[in-house]
Amino acid sequence: MNKYDSEKMAGMLRKYNYSLTPDLNSADVVLLNTCSIREKAEQKVFSKLGRIKKYKVKNPNLVIGVGGCVGQISSKAILKRAPYVDLVFGTLNIHRLPSLLETASKGNAAVSEIFSEAEQYLEDYPISRKSGIQAWVSIMHGCNNYCSYCVVPYTRGREISRKCNDILNEIKVLSQHGYKEVTLLGQNVNSYGKGTEEGITFPGLLEKINEIPGIERIRFVTSHPKDFSKELIRVIKNFDKVCEQIHLPAQSGSNKILSLMNRKYSLKDYMEKINTLKSSISGVALSTDIIVGFPGETKQDFQATIDLITKIEFDSIFLFNFSPRPETVAAKLPGQVNEKIKQKRFNTLLDLQKGITLKLNKRLEGKNVDILVEGKSKTNLDKLTGRTRTNKIVNFTVRAGTAAKLKLNTSADGDEIFQKEIGSEVSNAGKGYLTGKIVPVKIVRSGLYSLDGQVIN
Numbered sequence: 001m002n003k004y005d006s007e008k009m010a011g012m013l014r015k016y017n018y019s020l021t022p023d024l025n026s027a028d029v030v031l032l033n034t035c036s037i038r039e040k041a042e043q044k045v046f047s048k049l050g051r052i053k054k055y056k057v058k059n060p061n062l063v064i065g066v067g068g069c070v071g072q073i074s075s076k077a078i079l080k081r082a083p084y085v086d087l088v089f090g091t092l093n094i095h096r097l098p099s100l101l102e103t104a105s106k107g108n109a110a111v112s113e114i115f116s117e118a119e120q121y122l123e124d125y126p127i128s129r130k131s132g133i134q135a136w137v138s139i140m141h142g143c144n145n146y147c148s149y150c151v152v153p154y155t156r157g158r159e160i161s162r163k164c165n166d167i168l169n170e171i172k173v174l175s176q177h178g179y180k181e182v183t184l185l186g187q188n189v190n191s192y193g194k195g196t197e198e199g200i201t202f203p204g205l206l207e208k209i210n211e212i213p214g215i216e217r218i219r220f221v222t223s224h225p226k227d228f229s230k231e232l233i234r235v236i237k238n239f240d241k242v243c244e245q246i247h248l249p250a251q252s253g254s255n256k257i258l259s260l261m262n263r264k265y266s267l268k269d270y271m272e273k274i275n276t277l278k279s280s281i282s283g284v285a286l287s288t289d290i291i292v293g294f295p296g297e298t299k300q301d302f303q304a305t306i307d308l309i310t311k312i313e314f315d316s317i318f319l320f321n322f323s324p325r326p327e328t329v330a331a332k333l334p335g336q337v338n339e340k341i342k343q344k345r346f347n348t349l350l351d352l353q354k355g356i357t358l359k360l361n362k363r364l365e366g367k368n369v370d371i372l373v374e375g376k377s378k379t380n381l382d383k384l385t386g387r388t389r390t391n392k393i394v395n396f397t398v399r400a401g402t403a404a405k406l407k408l409n410t411s412a413d414g415d416e417i418f419q420k421e422i423g424s425e426v427s428n429a430g431k432g433y434l435t436g437k438i439v440p441v442k443i444v445r446s447g448l449y450s451l452d453g454q455v456i457n
């Protein structure tokens with residue numbers, strides 16, 4: 001979501017004649033788009049600000065702005081701890097950025113603007129996307145769920161769905177520019193459509209996107225298990241572009257902890273949904289989020305999470321140590337777990353999952369998979385890289401005979417990667433040989449984070 005917001009900010013400012021630079025020395029404006037989901041992320045903002053301060057000493061006209069979730073909930077703390085900051089803006093003020101920057105660059109006093117409710121959805125603004133193949137598309141913002149550990153409802157406001165036609169138009173334009181894959185974003189995509197005049201549901205939206213010519217793959221994050229419906233499973237199964245890759249955050253395997261987290265589903269509900277997914281969608285890849293060391297988590301509760309992970313065998317998991325966040329209920333709960341125990345539990349789950357991921361990836365050796373090619377591999381420039389429908393990264397070679405052609409043409413892909421890094425708006429889809437194409441690849445070797453393969457044809 002933050003990456004997408006950054007792309008929006010860059011696109012909007014480009015319209016006002018700003019351009020992106022990878023060189024801090026030559027920047028007139030530095031914007032930090034911040035995350036406050038865990039304390040560590042918030043601390044990073046202040047250490048980064050400390051480093052940027054020296055550029056302000058060299059160039060007193062430099063404007064430093066802080067946006068995003070930390071800006072939204074800690075504007076006063078930012079201006080107090082980093083008085084050299086010129087502008088603080090919230091998650092719902094992005095559309096005001098050009099005018100805020102103008103005020104900040106003219107005046108002596110710091111500018112701070114935080115809206116608590118959305119004034120408008122950011123439509124009709126250009127987005128400066130980094131990839132020419134894959135695009136993030138926000139379908140809603142905010143969250144009404146109030147999981148007891150989570151700061152998002154306080155940093156991103158109430159849940160609001162974007163109009164279906166606006167989403168479809170954005171994706172049609174992406175397709176015209178050569179994009180092949182969209183990832184739909186929302187804190188709980190399954191409640192998309194609630195409160196809209198169009199009365200459309202999330203599965204209904206997926207069906208419509210599936211009809212857009214040129215778009216080959218559709219992904220989405222994140223699904224809240226309590227709202228994950230049979231209808232959605234039907235759409236994933238029957239609509240060819242919707243990828244069989246589901247991120248379904250469990251958070252814990254213990255009913256007691258799930259209830260303290262205010263997640264509104266039980267272990268049994270979760271397992272039933274996973275079992276239906278596995279039996280209905282062949283080859284489905286599953287991933288999840290797990291929080292360890294939630295207040296009150298005993299050895300037995302932790303064991304229940306181990307059991308859940310062992311039983312389900314996720315393709316990957318995102319693990320987090322519980323981090324108390326301001327304003328949240330969980331920060332004040334009794335039974336806070338000490339950091340050493342949290343880290344030990346974290347490491348236990350990490351080791352467990354590494355074994356499972358390796359085992360599942362090993363099963364792919366010798367199999368043929370369709371790869372959407374993204375460009376040259378960053379780790380091995382002689383190879384191309386792309387993803388399976390199940391979102392696994394595959395680095396691959398083209399067979400003897402076609403290798404020369406690959407070498408000749410991938411310089412364009414190399415340029416593209418460079419442009420991606422500096423945030424160019426240029427879409428290179430279709431420019432480089434194979435980039436943006438779906439090619440059949442045989443997996444020859446598997447690892448923890450990526451697979452190696454060879455083009456079949």
Ligand code: SAH
Pocket residue numbers: 037038149150151152186187188222223224249251289290291320321322323324325
């Ligand atoms: N809306 C998404 C999650 C967004 S936050 C959903 O509900 O699935 C991404 C993940 O960060 C969460 O799933 C959770 O596992 C983790 N997280 C959120 N708040 C946290 C906290 N206070 N401490 C540790 N992890 C947290």
Ligand code: SF4
Pocket residue numbers: 143144145146147150151152153187188224
């Ligand atoms: Fe946070 Fe829960 Fe909303 Fe996800 S659903 S953003 S975890 S409150």
